[in-house]
Amino acid sequence: MDKLAARGHVRALDEDLARQVAHQMSYPGCSHEDVARAVIPPILARWRCLLESEEARPATKDVVRVALATLLHKYGFHDPAITAEAIAAVDALNDAVALSDAFERQSADIKKLLRTAPTPLSRRPGSPRSITFLRVGDVLSIELRGHFQAAYVRQVTGLNETPVIEFYAGAFTRPPELADLAGREAARPGGRARFSVDGLTYLPDPAHQVRAVAAAHGEGPHGGEPGPGQGLHTITDILTLQRHMDELIA
DSSP states (O other): OGGGOOHHHHHHHHHHHHHHHHHHHTSTTOOHHHHHHHHHHHHHHHHHHHHTOSSSOHHHHHHHHHHHHHHHHHTTOOOHHHHHHHHHHHHHHHHTTOSOHHHHHTHHHHHHHHHSOOOOOSSOOOOOOOOOOOOTTOEEEEEETTEEEEEEEEEEETTTTEEEEEEBSSOBSSOOOHHHHTTOBBSSSTTTTEEEEETOOOSSOTTSOEEEEESSOSOOOBSOOOOTTSOSOEEEETTTHHHHHHHHTO
16 A cells, blocks of 8 residues: 555545444444445445546546555455456556556556455454544535535534534535525524534545635524534534435435
């Protein structure tokens, strides 16, 4: 992995996978196949934001394809389509002389590893420490399958640990601007559009899923205050958040 020269992307991918694999393996009686079904689709949905972006360099996309297949292998998973894309990406990186001579010399071994059946984990991996670089007042655009939803950072819990965000109503076909959000209501009343999100760490986001719209903004969505007994927010993580996003605009 060090030959990919993309420490930030590799670290973010590894943290996403470790967090989700550990969470899914904590369920009693959950099989390896169950964990794979719960891990691979959401990780792909998140990182497709980079892989399908017109802004990302082709070499960056190829590096992420190789990293994704390699890290899935590390955690005991194999997806034929992801592996095929990664093997093609190895050749593309070498053809473009995008990485080091050491990467090219080890390309055959990399491909051999990716084609080898991985060993399922026998115990849960450690979860990464919860940390965020977001601040109260940040306004975010979060992409999911080609649409964009906006969220406001209401709170940061602990010592820069976890942001609590609230979604604005509606979705956009492009990343929203601050003017699009002026006077906009919360996606749901009673605090049901507020989420404490573990793994919402980096800005800029290596996966290109989360983008900055504004910083230190004084006004969030209107009308979302929770009532008595309704709870303050939902506790979730960056991958499970995608399911909540679907529910908010259903």
